[in-house]
Amino acid sequence: MNIIDFKNINVGYDEKIILKNITLKIKENEHWAILGANGSGKSTLMKLIQSEIHPRRTNEYKKEILGKSNYSIFELKKQLGIITNDLHNYFATHGSFLSGYEVVLSGHYSSIGVFKHQDFSVEQHEKAKETMRFLEIEHLADKYVEAMSTGELRKCIVARALIHDPKAFILDEPTVGLDIKAQINFIKMIQKLSKNCSIILVTHHLEEIFEEIKNVALIYNNTIYKTGKKEDILTSENLSEIFDTNVHINVKNNRYYVEEIL
Numbered sequence: 013m014n015i016i017d018f019k020n021i022n023v024g025y026d027e028k029i030i031l032k033n034i035t036l037k038i039k040e041n042e043h044w045a046i047l048g049a050n051g052s053g054k055s056t057l058m059k060l061i062q063s064e065i066h067p068r069r070t071n072e073y074k075k076e077i078l079g080k081s082n083y084s085i086f087e088l089k090k091q092l093g094i095i096t097n098d099l100h101n102y103f104a105t106h107g108s109f110l111s112g113y114e115v116v117l118s119g120h121y122s123s124i125g126v127f128k129h130q131d132f133s134v135e136q137h138e139k140a141k142e143t144m145r146f147l148e149i150e151h152l153a154d155k156y157v158e159a160m161s162t163g164e165l166r167k168c169i170v171a172r173a174l175i176h177d178p179k180a181f182i183l184d185e186p187t188v189g190l191d192i193k194a195q196i197n198f199i200k201m202i203q204k205l206s207k208n209c210s211i212i213l214v215t216h217h218l219e220e221i222f223e224e225i226k227n228v229a230l231i232y233n234n235t236i237y238k239t240g241k242k243e244d245i246l247t248s249e250n251l252s253e254i255f256d257t258n259v260h261i262n263v264k265n266n267r268y269y270v271e272e273i274l
């Protein structure tokens with residue numbers, strides 16, 4: 013099954029088309045990185061996937077997610093763990109009074125926090141605990157969101173999505189605001205998730221593209237400019253072009269990095 017199957021999609025805001033002719037196919041159990049400069053349209057692509065914005069109807073296009081072109085957004089969001097900074101900020105501002113455990117538990121109803129009218133079964137509690145154990149964040153169970161670091165809250169939000177055992181995780185610049193140690197730690201957690209589901213990592217940091225990610229899409233020139241195997245796409249030439257800066261890329265221990273800015 014395909015996680016994403018898009019063909020010839022044009023999308024934008026008001027009169028303005030931001031991404032043209034998008035064609036992208038991501039199969040189940042594949043791991044992808046989506047790279048692009050600031051303002052290239054990465055978040056726009058995320059909004060398209062979440063149906064917050066819709067393809068222009070001026071041409072023939074295909075927009076299938078998990079093999080369907082019609083789906084309930086509520087169900088879709090259970091099957092795709094979508095982690096954005098908007099969601100993080102929403103929890104930080106509107107859910108500061110919640111404990112880590114409540115953040116995770118709220119995943120069952122996709123709500124921001126838990127409410128009196130919500131009944132949680134023994135199994136649902138067990139699943140929340142198991143998820144926190146799996147991600148090694150049990151120590152955050154009683155900690156309030158207002159007292160959490162950015163990295164701690166982000167892990168709780170990932171655990172909240174993991175409650176549904178999604179087929180894929182889509183993470184939009186998930187290490188924003190994390191220091192080096194927290195960034196490495198967070199990426200290791202995503203790497204662990206990649207054993208059970210697809211990972212689609214939207215980033216502009218090459219070093220976050222961990223070994224299991226074999227495919228890359230570059231966003232440039234208002235479109236999905238190139239897609240393919242990591243070794244073919246992550247070249248000095250391609251990255252110099254999309255980031256409009258002359259860079260030299262190298263690989264060490266299966267990790268790509270910017271060796272030199274020329």
Ligand SMILES: Nc1ncnc2c1ncn2[C@@H]1O[C@H](COP(=O)(O)OP(=O)(O)OP(=O)(O)O)[C@@H](O)[C@H]1O
Nearest residue numbers: 025026030048049050051052053054055056057216
């Ligand atoms: N709600 C909106 N209304 C109009 N234009 C928008 C809106 N949101 C984004 N844009 C424009 O769409 C373009 C792509 O923005 P987008 O946020 O998708 O880029 P990005 O690749 O995610 O950038 P960054 O790396 O800085 O987060 C930009 O020119 C931006 O100004």
